[in-house]
Amino acid sequence: MSPVNGLTIAVPRGALFSGTVELLAGLGLDTRELRSNDRKLLFEDIGVITMRPSDVPTYVEAGAADLGVTGKDVLLEQGGRPFDPGAGGRDVYELLDLGYGRCTMVLASKAGPDPALEALRRLGVMHVATKYPRIAARYLEETGRQAEIVEVKGSVELAPLTGMVEAIVDLTATGTTLRENNLIVREEIVVCTARLIANPVAHKLKAAEIDDLLDRLRERPAADGG
Amino acid sequence: MIHPIPSGTRDVLPDETREVRAITDTLRGVFERHGYGEVYTPALEYESVLERADMAEARPAYRVYDESGAVLVLRSDMTVPIARVVATRYSSSELPLRFCYFAHCYRGVRPQRGQPRELLQAGIELVGSPAPEGTAEALTVLCHALDATGLKDYRIGLGDASLFPALTASLGVPQAVRLGLLEQLVMRDFVGLEQALAESGLSGEAVELLLDVPQRRGGPEVLADIPDLADEAVTGLRSVHELLEPAVAERVIFDLGLIRNIGYYTGAVFDVYDPALGTPIGGGGRYDDLLGRFGRALPAVGFALGVDRLHIALAGEERGTGALLARPGASEGPQPGSAAHEAIEPLS
Numbered sequence: 241m242s243p244v245n246g247l248t249i250a251v252p253r254g255a256l257f258s259g260t261v262e263l264l265a266g267l268g269l270d271t272r273e274l275r276s277n278d279r280k281l282l283f284e285d286i287g288v289i290t291m292r293p294s295d296v297p298t299y300v301e302a303g304a305a306d307l308g309v310t311g312k313d314v315l316l317e318q319g320g321r322p323f324d325p326g327a328g329g330r331d332v333y334e335l336l337d338l339g340y341g342r343c344t345m346v347l348a349s350k351a352g353p354d355p356a357l358e359a360l361r362r363l364g365v366m367h368v369a370t371k372y373p374r375i376a377a378r379y380l381e382e383t384g385r386q387a388e389i390v391e392v393k394g395s396v397e398l399a400p401l402t403g404m405v406e407a408i409v410d411l412t413a414t415g416t417t418l419r420e421n422n423l424i425v426r427e428e429i430v431v432c433t434a435r436l437i438a439n440p441v442a443h444k445l446k447a448a449e450i451d452d453l454l455d456r457l458r459e460r461p462a463a464d465g466g
Numbered sequence: 467m468i469h470p471i472p473s474g475t476r477d478v479l480p481d482e483t484r485e486v487r488a489i490t491d492t493l494r495g496v497f498e499r500h501g502y503g504e505v506y507t508p509a510l511e512y513e514s515v516l517e518r519a520d521m522a523e524a525r526p527a528y529r530v531y532d533e534s535g536a537v538l539v540l541r542s543d544m545t546v547p548i549a550r551v552v553a554t555r556y557s558s559s560e561l562p563l564r565f566c567y568f569a570h571c572y573r574g575v576r577p578q579r580g581q582p583r584e585l586l587q588a589g590i591e592l593v594g595s596p597a598p599e600g601t602a603e604a605l606t607v608l609c610h611a612l613d614a615t616g617l618k619d620y621r622i623g624l625g626d627a628s629l630f631p632a633l634t635a636s637l638g639v640p641q642a643v644r645l646g647l648l649e650q651l652v653m654r655d656f657v658g659l660e661q662a663l664a665e666s667g668l669s670g671e672a673v674e675l676l677l678d679v680p681q682r683r684g685g686p687e688v689l690a691d692i693p694d695l696a697d698e699a700v701t702g703l704r705s706v707h708e709l710l711e712p713a714v715a716e717r718v719i720f721d722l723g724l725i726r727n728i729g730y731y732t733g734a735v736f737d738v739y740d741p742a743l744g745t746p747i748g749g750g751g752r753y754d755d756l757l758g759r760f761g762r763a764l765p766a767v768g769f770a771l772g773v774d775r776l777h778i779a780l781a782g783e784e785r786g787t788g789a790l791l792a793r794p795g796a797s798e799g800p801q802p803g804s805a806a807h808e809a810i811e812p813l814s
Contacts, residue, residue, distance in 0.1 A: 304789065
């Protein structure tokens with residue numbers, strides 16, 4: 241068994257894992273060990289390395305993998321704005337929207353009268369908890385609202401329930417967790433799907449291999465949501 | 467006692483200095499042999515002077531006031547200071563002018579990304595020599611210099627900064643849309659480019675062309691069947707290639723989507739890639755409008771190599787363990803230790 245076109249691919253563990261394994265299997269890769277061994281990180285014979293989705297751009301940017309799969313949410317959070325030196329993003333190519341892992345980045349708050357609106361009106365600023373501080377800050381800035389961003393690492397839903405913040409910015413696929421915590425979606429910020437990214441040097445030095453893989457991925461039947 | 471130094475800077479001790487010195491001595495020898503005289507310029511310059519150049523992402527990041535309140539900046543490259551030198555000190559000299567430099571430049575960094583705040587650049591500027599001859603000369607000096615250091619597997623990505631703007635202009639793409647498309651290209655986001663094109667209202671044919679051309683890279687065949695819309699850029703690239711000696715031409719990969727993050731480039735642009743490093747070792751291009759901003763309008767071309775990156779690439783090639791080389795499947799390289807397996811955390 242050998243890697244696809246001799247390329248090394250960074251594969252995200254977690255929600256995008258099964259969709260990505262399907263994708264690789266569709267390219268003819270032997271993914272049996274990848275499916276069965278969830279402790280192993282490095283699958284040398286098939287040119288796959290596995291990691292958290294948010295680490296994929298780091299490894300790909302450094303050239304430790306030629307290609308990688310990660311969510312648009314990760315790219316937006318680590319990315320910058322063009323023509324803005326201080327905020328420049330990861331230096332990777334975004335090659336293809338893979339279609340699966342579809343989620344929406346939303347602004348949500350407790351059901352009933354929106355506490356974020358009241359805070360903005362009476363106190364001039366809303367407090368927003370999120371795992372995506374840059375996306376949240378950028379969105380609130382662009383929509384002209386003053387906000388204090390509170391970065392948390394886990395269960396964002398807890399923050400508004402304890403009164404620490406009035407709203408959250410988080411990624412949701414079905415909205416179930418939000419509903420269970422009595423939170424409702426107030427605004428949809430952006431829809432995120434899995435993306436194929438490439439190291440900029442590999443993109444030039446392995447152009448034929450990468451383009452062939454892209455052609456094969458574009459020709460595959462449309463993804464059904466992974 | 468710990469007395470820290472700023473992130474992105476470092477002390478260079480004798481072992482490393484010796485290796486770096488060997489590299490710069492080699493480069494200097496090649497530059498001098500091709501007639502490029504070495505210059506020094508001040509690390510501090512007036513902001514109002516350097517501002518004349520459009521530096522975009524590479525503009526100076528550090529400012530101080532002098533005793534009379536004027537704003538001084540630490541230079542972020544050597545091309546702009548040399549443009550100033552040419553306009554002020556060589557205002558009526560015979561052309562072309564050939565300069566080389568070895569100088570520290572200063573850039574802003576993003577935290578925790580291993581970017582250098584202070585970087586040693588080695589490069590040349592060729593002033594008064596238009597395309598395609600000047601471009602071919604710069605590429606030739608570049609390859610001779612890299613060959614002399616012993617770097618083996620490098621390639622030069624060659625594109626043209628005017629290609630995409632020329633394409634969109636001749637397709638009649640409105641200005642606002644044009645900027646949006648260019649923005650996606652600068653971000654290296656082909657998904658975003660496809661979306662922006664889909665929303666642009668352009669004809670299917672135009673959309674296809676604008677999506678296809680910037681993704682083309684490879685041999686001279688990628689220049690084929692581009693409609694006459696960007697003839698100047700395409701012909702320009704072809705004629706540069708024809709002027710190159712075979713050993714240099716072999717190193718060139720055409721890259722029609724190449725965009726450098728410095729604003730002043732006007733024509734041919736290039737990046738140096740090596741499989742031992744995940745980022746370009748250096749690059750350059752034509753800046754035919756820059757000298758005019760300093761008062762002596764002359765065509766010019768140049769390149770800069772990151773000496774530290776070149777050093778890393780040389781060491782990587784020597785060990786066979788560079789970024790794109792040390793790979794799963796390769797015989798050597800780190801094996802996953804069992805402790806590392808614990809590093810996977812549950813995902814939310």
